[in-house]
Amino acid sequence: MAIDVKPALSPHLVVDDAAAAIDFYVKAFGGVEIGRVPRPDGKLIHAAVEINGAIVMLNDDFPEMTDGKSTTPPALGGTPVTIHLTVTDVDDKFQQAVDAGATVVMPLDDQFWGDRYGMVRDPFGHQWSLGQPVREVSYEEIQQAMSQA
Known part of the structure; x- marks a missing residue:
């Protein structure tokens, strides 16, 4: 029997207290738990x-x-990776993450590239950006905005 595999790219996060991280991601980002595999001591592999x-x-x-x-990001002194979420209701989703315990890294604001965008850090040290396209911007306009920065 062949297994149907769809190509995908999925972040794989290492955290202290994966069970708490699952609860946070459900609350902060509307995540849906798919499953967990614990060791006998309860740590999730x-x-x-x-x-x-x-x-x-x-x-x-x-x-x-x-x-x-x-x-983990705290043990490494931070993370160079940002996980990005494109959403249709960025103000609500950003506030939901903050209310769940995320720390604001970059406040939500309209950006020159056409998105309403902000960044948060989750309680486990991983960085997330949330963005919502609000206007079309050409690469030429982006380059012009960058040359004036």
Whole structure:
């Protein structure tokens, strides 16, 4: 029997307390838990949440599997990665994330590239941006705006 596989790109997050992260992503981003695989001690070796139509995989931190080093954003001093959500109601979604416990990194505002856009950091150190296209902007207009910055 062949398995039907659809090409996808899914972030896979490492967090301290994956069970709490699932609860946060459900509350903050309207995520839907797909499932979790716990070890006997309760730590999650795998979990998945659907957010905004995409799968986000996550697991608890297991330093014993990564040369004895934690790979969570706080242990690494932050993250260079931002997970972006394009939504149709960005003001409401941004506030929902903040109300759930996200920290504002960049306040929500209309941007020169045509989106209403802002960034938050979740309680586990991962950075999320939320954006809603509000007007069409050509690459020429974007380049002109950048040259005036």
